[in-house]
Amino acid sequence: MQSGTQARKYRLQGAGLDLALPYLMLAPGLMIVLGVLVYPLLDGLKASTRTYRYGSPISDVGLQNYVHLWSDAQFLNSLWVTVKFVALSVSIEAVLGFALALFCLREFRGIRLLRTVLIIPMVITPVVVAIVFRLIYASDAGMLTALSEAMGGGAMQILGNPLNAFIGLVVLDVWEWTPLMFLILLAGLQSLPQEPFEAARVDGAGAWRVFADLTFPMMRPVLAVAIVLRTIDAFGTFDQVFVLTRGGPGEATRLVSIYGYDTAFKFQQTGYAAALFVTIGLVVLALAFSAIRLLRRIDAS
Amino acid sequence: MSSVLYKSVVKNFGALNVLRSLDLAVPDHKFLALLGPSGCGKTTALRILAGLDMPSAGKVFIGERDVTRLQPRDRDIAMVFQSYALYPQMTVAENISYPLWIRGTPDIERKVKIGEVAAVLEIGHLLDRRPRQLSGGQRQRVALARAIVRDPAAFLMDEPLSNLDARLRLTMRGEIKRLCQRLGATTIYVTHDQVEALTMADLVAVMHGGELQQMAPPIDIYDRPANRFVATFVGNPPMNILPVTLADNGVRAGGKIVPLERTRFFACRLAEIVEIGLRPEDCSVAQHDAPDVLPGEIYVVEPMGNETLVNVRLDGGNVSVRAGRDFRGAVGENIGVAFDAANACFFNSVGITAVHRVNSNGREK
Numbered sequence: 179m180q181s182g183t184q185a186r187k188y189r190l191q192g193a194g195l196d197l198a199l200p201y202l203m204l205a206p207g208l209m210i211v212l213g214v215l216v217y218p219l220l221d222g223l224k225a226s227t228r229t230y231r232y233g234s235p236i237s238d239v240g241l242q243n244y245v246h247l248w249s250d251a252q253f254l255n256s257l258w259v260t261v262k263f264v265a266l267s268v269s270i271e272a273v274l275g276f277a278l279a280l281f282c283l284r285e286f287r288g289i290r291l292l293r294t295v296l297i298i299p300m301v302i303t304p305v306v307v308a309i310v311f312r313l314i315y316a317s318d319a320g321m322l323t324a325l326s327e328a329m330g331g332g333a334m335q336i337l338g339n340p341l342n343a344f345i346g347l348v349v350l351d352v353w354e355w356t357p358l359m360f361l362i363l364l365a366g367l368q369s370l371p372q373e374p375f376e377a378a379r380v381d382g383a384g385a386w387r388v389f390a391d392l393t394f395p396m397m398r399p400v401l402a403v404a405i406v407l408r409t410i411d412a413f414g415t416f417d418q419v420f421v422l423t424r425g426g427p428g429e430a431t432r433l434v435s436i437y438g439y440d441t442a443f444k445f446q447q448t449g450y451a452a453a454l455f456v457t458i459g460l461v462v463l464a465l466a467f468s469a470i471r472l473l474r475r476i477d478a479s
Numbered sequence: 480m481s482s483v484l485y486k487s488v489v490k491n492f493g494a495l496n497v498l499r500s501l502d503l504a505v506p507d508h509k510f511l512a513l514l515g516p517s518g519c520g521k522t523t524a525l526r527i528l529a530g531l532d533m534p535s536a537g538k539v540f541i542g543e544r545d546v547t548r549l550q551p552r553d554r555d556i557a558m559v560f561q562s563y564a565l566y567p568q569m570t571v572a573e574n575i576s577y578p579l580w581i582r583g584t585p586d587i588e589r590k591v592k593i594g595e596v597a598a599v600l601e602i603g604h605l606l607d608r609r610p611r612q613l614s615g616g617q618r619q620r621v622a623l624a625r626a627i628v629r630d631p632a633a634f635l636m637d638e639p640l641s642n643l644d645a646r647l648r649l650t651m652r653g654e655i656k657r658l659c660q661r662l663g664a665t666t667i668y669v670t671h672d673q674v675e676a677l678t679m680a681d682l683v684a685v686m687h688g689g690e691l692q693q694m695a696p697p698i699d700i701y702d703r704p705a706n707r708f709v710a711t712f713v714g715n716p717p718m719n720i721l722p723v724t725l726a727d728n729g730v731r732a733g734g735k736i737v738p739l740e741r742t743r744f745f746a747c748r749l750a751e752i753v754e755i756g757l758r759p760e761d762c763s764v765a766q767h768d769a770p771d772v773l774p775g776e777i778y779v780v781e782p783m784g785n786e787t788l789v790n791v792r793l794d795g796g797n798v799s800v801r802a803g804r805d806f807r808g809a810v811g812e813n814i815g816v817a818f819d820a821a822n823a824c825f826f827n828s829v830g831i832t833a834v835h836r837v838n839s840n841g842r843e844k
Contacts, residue, residue: 392568
């Protein structure tokens, strides 16, 4: 009798721990997420409704910061530069990445080495990449100038010329992030079923028709995910620009991230900068959602 | 002209020798089944004919044309794949008409063709769907429709029924056979299922270890197997094989002397036969002490409904016997196996059939 009660007690104790255990094990991770993700987000939202002086909030201004953004010519220009930069880089990366992935799908001697080499740019720290490109672009001792002089030309003005600096930035981004596109698209291509492609060859399709009628339609979801990922990422580009041009010359390469950084740390307008970044966040979120919805619609039809 | 000819075709994958010199001729308008266990090279042979793989040596002809070095699209063939290989992003109608569309067939003609083949395969109501909205059987029909829409010189089918459930497989088996007879085009049908091969084909080519074992009409494959492999691979349950030694005017098998007709006995002696092959339906159960029966004991009894399979352990090995549906017996019981030696075939020491059965008639007992 006594041992029966004892056994029930143990079982209850065990059950209690079993119920609590999942929450106990989740707790540390949850705390970290709350501390480093949720709290800063909420604090940033709060900051975006205030005015700061000497680093301390002095007044609540409601949504005034947000309203002011849309009449700020510098912000609008930086937004335009960012959109141009993102559209240009991401589309070039998508096309190049797709082409490389298609090429690397074949099996031949040395293909593994080639695939590995193609990933390297992505692995290098962005600041280091920017420093290297600064050396390449430098008008006095840069690689391009050296090349140009060797062929009898003059010094190359890359970072000093607004258009060239912008193009230089796009080239840097393409060099660094095409590998990511390549990697995602290669994985996507490798996961496609083989038989439809063989069936198409038997049915009479040449290489181009196979691509247009099978590969591309079947890859559309993967391509969309890769583009959305890269777009979100490219909107936040900061380190490379900061090292390469700091947004110059003039405002030619001043992306919103640089403008926001300047606003917050150079001009000490913390509240305004917070509002700016919240706005950009919402814009990117909206872009991503609409891209995914568009994709679903295409798939469903 | 759409006969198909393999001339000493060899295929190696690295060090792996998948096809060792395949010579095979399929006459025009015939349905050939390439039959064999997994890894025997049958699918490789088909892919070489399709142009999806290149032979390491040898030549392939379709009609009078040497197609060995041609692209698949220039060979005038259609292929049905085991996994159907439909184009996932296209509707059923687009799938079916793709071979025509790619060749620039005018819209109107294409519409008519789609209507025709859809009617033949009874998929007219599915034309606007996409492959993923179809069941396995429907996908199979679409794949067939895509193959027949273009009147190719030859149809290639790579285990088209393997992904269907057993019941559907039976139905589709009959339908594909009807379809191919109606179209009258040369068909090469790869399968590992001997029932499919025997029931559907005009000619069966049995392959093993990258080599052609025998090519013959189904009934000859069954009754006059060229060797031990064909004998045991075809038939369900497979042919019984027992070791034999020559004795006076007969052979000694299962502990008894089985008398043989004089000419067959001499043929056996000349060929130095070592084994006897007996189809289960050529054997019958008898009293174990009756004269001229091989005595043994019951090993397994499998009632099939229409008949009973009795596996009997004899001196020298087990044999399966097809017995009547009302057969009753317990495991371990003594039983005898009776057969007519005229229905037996004999193999020599390298497994070649040296002496065939006398006739294929008289099987009905």
